[in-house]
Amino acid sequence: MSTPATPPTMRAWRVMRRGDPAKALRFDEKMSVPSELPEGHVLVKVQAAALNPIGYKLMQLLPNFLMKRPHVAEYDLTGIVVDGNGTKWKTGDAVYGLVGTPQTKKYGQGALSEYTRLPASNLLARSADMPPTQAAGLAMAGLTAYQALFRVGGLQPGQTVFVNGGSTSVGAFAIQLAKAAGCTVTASASGKNEQFVRGLGADEFFDYTKEPLHAQLVARPPPSKYHMILEAAGLIDTALYTHSEAYLVTGGVFVSVGPQPKGFDVPAISKFGWNVFIKPAWLCGTKHRFEILSVSPIEEDMQAFAKHIAEGQVKAVVDSVFEFQDALKAYERIMTGRATGKVVVKVDSEVQ
Numbered sequence: 001m002s003t004p005a006t007p008p009t010m011r012a013w014r015v016m017r018r019g020d021p022a023k024a025l026r027f028d029e030k031m032s033v034p035s036e037l038p039e040g041h042v043l044v045k046v047q048a049a050a051l052n053p054i055g056y057k058l059m060q061l062l063p064n065f066l067m068k069r070p071h072v073a074e075y076d077l078t079g080i081v082v083d084g085n086g087t088k089w090k091t092g093d094a095v096y097g098l099v100g101t102p103q104t105k106k107y108g109q110g111a112l113s114e115y116t117r118l119p120a121s122n123l124l125a126r127s128a129d130m131p132p133t134q135a136a137g138l139a140m141a142g143l144t145a146y147q148a149l150f151r152v153g154g155l156q157p158g159q160t161v162f163v164n165g166g167s168t169s170v171g172a173f174a175i176q177l178a179k180a181a182g183c184t185v186t187a188s189a190s191g192k193n194e195q196f197v198r199g200l201g202a203d204e205f206f207d208y209t210k211e212p213l214h215a216q217l218v219a220r221p222p223p224s225k226y227h228m229i230l231e232a233a234g235l236i237d238t239a240l241y242t243h244s245e246a247y248l249v250t251g252g253v254f255v256s257v258g259p260q261p262k263g264f265d266v267p268a269i270s271k272f273g274w275n276v277f278i279k280p281a282w283l284c285g286t287k288h289r290f291e292i293l294s295v296s297p298i299e300e301d302m303q304a305f306a307k308h309i310a311e312g313q314v315k316a317v318v319d320s321v322f323e324f325q326d327a328l329k330a331y332e333r334i335m336t337g338r339a340t341g342k343v344v345v346k347v348d349s350e351v352q
Contacts, residue, residue, distance in 0.1 A: 006033055006043070006082055012113030013327050015059055016070045021331040024059045025073060034109070034117040042120050043083035044095065047348045049111035050076035050137030051334045052169070053234065072110030073327075075099050076342075078126055078135040079116075087120035097123035098139040100297060112327060114347055122297045124306045132351040134316040137169065137342030138309065139302075144295045145173035145232070146305045148255045149181075151298075152291050153228040157182035162226045162247070164188050164213060164240060165233030166197040166205075167340045170257055172317045174230055175200040177305075180313040186222065188213055196340050200317075214243040225249040231256040244288050253289045317341030323349060 012031045015024050037043060055074050058067060078096035081089045089095065099118045103109050109116045126135045148170070149155045161178050165171040166187030178185045179201035186204040187197045194205050206216055217240075226248050231240065234257055241254050248254065308314040319339040322330040324347050334343040 006045075006115065008033060010114035011324070012110075013073045014070045015067070015073050015110075018061075018063055018067075018069075019059065021056050021059060021073075021335075022328055025328065025331075026070075027325070027327075031072075031113065033115045034107070037083060037085040037117055039085075040087060040119055040121070041117050042081055042085050042087055042089050042123070043115060043117050044077070044079040044123075045082050045115055045348075046077050046079040046111060046113060047132040047351045048078050048136035048344055048346050049074050050140075050342045050344050051330055052076060052140055053334065056331055056335060068105040068108070071104050071108040072113045072116065074111040075101075075104070076137050076140045077111035077116065077347075078132045078138075079347075081123075082115070084120075089120055089123065094126040094128070095123040096126045096135040096138055097302075098143070098297060112324075112345060112347070119297075121299055121302075124302055127310065132348070133321050133344050133346060134318060136344045137318065138316055140295065141169035141342065142173045142177075142305050142309075142314070143297065143301060144257060144293060145170045145177055145230075147295055147298070147301055148230050148232075148257065148293045149174055149177055149228070150304075151301060152293055153230065153253050153255045155181065155183060155228055159227040160184045160186070160222065160224060162186045162188075162217075162229045163202070164208075164229065164231045164235070166200070166202055167193040168232050169317070169339075169342050171197075171230070171232035172200055172341060173314060174232060175202050176314040177308060180308055186226070193340060212239060214239045217247045218243060221247050225252070227252050229254045234258065241288070241290060248288050250287075253291060255291045255293055258292050258294075319343050321346060 009030045010033050011029050013025050014028050016026050017024050075098045081093040084090050099109050099111055103118055161183055163171050163174050166175055167189040175185050175187055185202050187202040188206040188208045189197045190209050191207040319341040320333055321344045327345050330343050330345050
């Protein structure tokens with residue numbers, strides 16, 4: 001596939017300050033295209049990008065000096081390689097992947113720009129029959145789910161897993177990956193999303209809006225306890241963990257994508273830290289192992305996840321698609337907390 005000459009400037013959504021996206025973001029129409037590529041990095045013409053909750057929450061919570069602002073927003077992308085820079089990637093290769101926070105902080109790069117540079121190892125090949133709007137949101141949520149289940153959780157075929165937040169992007173991938181591995185999956189979501197979650201492969205379902213999940217699980221425990229609980233909703237409430245003796249096997253693990261409080265909720269954060277990290281078992285604390293996942297683009301994991309995609313065992317779930325200039329509307333959608341699947345932004349208006 002031939003690609004046109006790379007222009008000197010590009011359009012990009014840049015995070016300029018801390019705050020909600022409407023205040024923190026600026027649409028820059030004359031940002032310089034990266035002209036120098038460090039060894040092992042490639043230049044990609046971005047076709048579509050996907051939003052992640054961590055994107056807007058970092059905007060809202062962390063000060064400028066910690067995030068090295070200004071920088072281009074977001075992490076998930078798909079596009080075409082325009083400079084392989086001596087790596088395994090060639091000009092014209094269709095790829096998807098993620099810009100990690102180290103690249104964002106060091107180089108100011110992100111996914112919501114017409115071009116971006118990133119490590120070659122952060123990319124996977126995109127098949128010719130996969131539309132860019134489907135591929136854009138695969139990498140971060142998919143890799144998060146894969147590493148939570150198998151690298152951190154050690155999930156094995158035939159085991160049982162409870163996914164809290166089955167309609168979230170991570171939860172949707174986790175259900176599919178666990179089923180592909182031969183596991184039994186129970187998932188939670190609001191009642192209106194039950195069919196969506198069951199359609200992904202969930203064997204059992206809990207509606208968290210009826211009653212607190214821990215109370216439902218204590219009152220209606222599974223026939224055999226879960227080997228793993230994946231907390232994919234970003235809850236800061238620790239009740240699902242602190243009551244898990246009733247429904248998590250001895251030696252089981254509770255894996256969280258990380259608590260995501262709304263603002264600086266000091267009492268809730270303090271309670272979370274006490275219940276999870278400080279309160280010992282001999283003070284009636286929970287005996288089960290608690291892990292917070294920090295996703296990392298480990299090539300072995302990326303290739304394993306990509307294999308599931310290539311074999312059709314795991315599919316992208318897209319909630320909605322927005323034009324590049326409407327990125328703020330895309331943020332409005334993801335910030336409702338009601339998106340089922342990925343919220344995608346078309347950087348190139350011509351792609352499907």
